[in-house]
Amino acid sequence: MKLTPAVERYVLHWGEMGTRWGTNRTVAQIQALLYLSPRPLRADEIVDLLSVARSNVSTSIRELQAYGLVKMTHVLGDRRDYFESLHDVWELFRVIIAQRKQRELNPTLSMLRKCAEDVEHEDQTDPVTKERIRNMLEFVETTSEWYEKIQSVPTSTLKKLMRLGAGITKFVK
Amino acid sequence: MKLTPAVERYVLHWGEMGTRWGTNRTVAQIQALLYLSPRPLRADEIVDLLSVARSNVSTSIRELQAYGLVKMTHVLGDRRDYFESLHDVWELFRVIIAQRKQRELNPTLSMLRKCAEDVEHEDQTDPVTKERIRNMLEFVETTSEWYEKIQSVPTSTLKKLMRLGAGITKFVK
DNA sequence: CATCAATTTCGGTATCGACAGAAACGGATG
DNA sequence: CATCCGTTTCTGTCGATACCGAAATTGATG
Numbered sequence: 001m002k003l004t005p006a007v008e009r010y011v012l013h014w015g016e017m018g019t020r021w022g023t024n025r026t027v028a029q030i031q032a033l034l035y036l037s038p039r040p041l042r043a044d045e046i047v048d049l050l051s052v053a054r055s056n057v058s059t060s061i062r063e064l065q066a067y068g069l070v071k072m073t074h075v076l077g078d079r080r081d082y083f084e085s086l087h088d089v090w091e092l093f094r095v096i097i098a099q100r101k102q103r104e105l106n107p108t109l110s111m112l113r114k115c116a117e118d119v120e121h122e123d124q125t126d127p128v129t130k131e132r133i134r135n136m137l138e139f140v141e142t143t144s145e146w147y148e149k150i151q152s153v154p155t156s157t158l159k160k161l162m163r164l165g166a167g168i169t170k171f172v173k
Numbered sequence: 174m175k176l177t178p179a180v181e182r183y184v185l186h187w188g189e190m191g192t193r194w195g196t197n198r199t200v201a202q203i204q205a206l207l208y209l210s211p212r213p214l215r216a217d218e219i220v221d222l223l224s225v226a227r228s229n230v231s232t233s234i235r236e237l238q239a240y241g242l243v244k245m246t247h248v249l250g251d252r253r254d255y256f257e258s259l260h261d262v263w264e265l266f267r268v269i270i271a272q273r274k275q276r277e278l279n280p281t282l283s284m285l286r287k288c289a290e291d292v293e294h295e296d297q298t299d300p301v302t303k304e305r306i307r308n309m310l311e312f313v314e315t316t317s318e319w320y321e322k323i324q325s326v327p328t329s330t331l332k333k334l335m336r337l338g339a340g341i342t343k344f345v346k
Numbered sequence: 347c348a349t350c351a352a353t354t355t356c357g358g359t360a361t362c363g364a365c366a367g368a369a370a371c372g373g374a375t376g
Numbered sequence: 377c378a379t380c381c382g383t384t385t386c387t388g389t390c391g392a393t394a395c396c397g398a399a400a401t402t403g404a405t406g
Contacts, residue, residue, distance in 0.1 A: 004292070004295050004297055004298050005291060005295070006287075006288045006291040006292045006295055006298065006306070007288075007298070007302065009284060009287065009288055009291075010284065010285075010288050010306065013280070013281065013284040017277065017280075017281060019364095020195060020276075020277060022193060024363080024364060024365090025364075025365090026364080026365075035305060035309075036302045036305050036306065037302070038299040038300075038301035038302055043381095043382075044381095052365075052366085053365065053366045053367065054366095054367090054382090054383095055365085055366075055367075055368095055383085055384080055385085056364085056365060056366075058382070058383055058384080059383085059384085062383085079374075079375080079380075079381065079382095080380095080381065080382085081381085081382075087305065089308050089309055089311075089312040090312070093312070103193075104190065104193060107186070107190075108186065108190060111182060111183065111186040112183075114179075114182065115179045115180075115182055115183050118178060118179040118182075119177070119179045122177050122178070122179055124177055125177050125179065125180070126211040127211075128211035129180065129209045129210070129211055132208060132209050132260065133179070133183065133209070135262050136208075136262055138262075139262040139263070139266070142335050142336060143335070145338055146335055146338050149338040149340075153342055157342050161341065161342065162315050162316070162319055163315060165318055165319045165322040167322075168334065168341060168344070169326055169330050169334065171341070171344045197393075197394060197395090198394075198395095199394075199395080216352080216353085217352090225395075225396085226395065226396045226397065227352090227353085227396095227397090228353085228354075228355080228356095228395085228396075228397075228398095229394085229395060229396075231352090231353060231354065232354080232355090235353095235354090252351080252352085252403095252404070252405095253351085253352075254352085254353090347406105348405100348406095349404100349405085349406090350403105350404090350405085351402105351403095351404090351405105352401100352402085352403090352404100353400105353401080353402070353403095354399105354400085354401070354402085355398105355399085355400070355401080356397105356398090356399080356400090357396105357397100357398090357399100358395105358396090358397095358398105359394105359395090359396085359397105360393105360394090360395085360396100361392105361393085361394080361395100362391105362392090362393085362394100363390105363391095363392090363393105364389105364390085364391085364392100365388105365389090365390085365391105366387105366388090366389085366390100367386100367387095367388095368385100368386085368387090369384100369385085369386085369387105370383105370384085370385080370386100371382100371383080371384075371385095372381100372382085372383075372384095373380105373381090373382090373383100374379105374380090374381090374382105375378105375379085375380085375381105376377105376378095376379085376380105
């Protein structure tokens with residue numbers, strides 16, 4: 001079995017992008033492959049299609065499952081595990097947003113809160129610096145809340161919202 | 174001259190985060206330092222404060238200037254260059270959004286468009302796969318347009334919009 | 347035009363993460 | 377209990393990137 005050229009390009013590109021998004025190449029490639037595949041795939045098929053080590057596939061799938069991006073399925077009379085990705089792009093979006101919040105925003109929030117508190121007792125810190133820290137904290141807090149609220153917005157609403165784009169601003173005067 | 178503990182923590186954390194955001198540690202540290210600094214700093218001061226090589230500071234600042242995050246200023250009777258960061262967090266946000274679009278979304282868009290076109294002529298590609306590619310393309314296109322529109326929304330409106338969060342959904346029924 | 351300070355360029359080195367491949371382990375099934 | 381399937385762990389290698397420090401360059405000044 002072999003990938004078609006278009007699918008191969010997609011998978012390779014996704015792999016590269018994955019490295020920018022906090023995971024490694026293989027994890028992202030597998031996700032792309034499963035996303036495009038019309039049927040669930042087995043680990044050994046993935047090994048074949050992507051030419052990666054079995055151990056690598058095993059740990060990568062584990063990571064994808066932990067993210068909630070990939071689920072395991074089975075076939076009657078077949079012991080082997082089959083895997084498939086979420087197929088709805090808006091669902092994918094939500095999951096990825098949640099991941100990013102957890103890995104980037106949350107630690108930054110903690111840091112900023114600690115900083116904001118610490119500088120209260122630091123006389124040698126310039127008031128301007130203190131204000132900058134407060135501003136950044138406020139910004140990250142707002143962003144964080146926004147991420148959270150997005151989680152519970154239904155897909156259909158999300159779609160409409162995104163398509164509105166900057167048009168939405170006419171509601172906030 | 175030395176950093177206060179809080180500022181040091183901030184700078185170190187920002188450096189770590191920077192690596193997740195597509196730049197390297199030093200670049201992000203310098204940006205953080207300049208953001209917090211109540212006055213513009215010279216390259217040699219940065220060398221001092223962050224204990225990095227002079228050459229490193231030079232190239233990092235160049236990168237930050239290219240992004241539009243840092244500007245050069247001067248002092249009367251002093252030949253040396255002084256640098257300061259944008260101080261408005263919403264401005265920073267806008268600039269970073271633009272960067273991300275350029276480095277992540279645009280290449281992905283090209284790839285998806287090419288894929289979508291290619292699969293038209295690939296008979297061996299499953300129709301389901303073709304649809305998945307189209308869906309992803311549509312999603313990234315929407316996201317991309319959203320990023321663009323955000324650029325021209327004034328800061329005050331952005332603030333209100335963000336604070337509304339999911340509350341905005343009451344407008345899209 | 348010689349000098350001096352600052353910037354930029356250019357190897358070289360160190361560090362870090364990804365990944366392969368082997369080996370051991372676990373656990374369900376006939 | 378032998379077999380099949382999968383996971384986990386370990387070691388070694390490879391490639392990429394960050395960064396330092398030296399050398400070359402620039403550019404203002406007397």
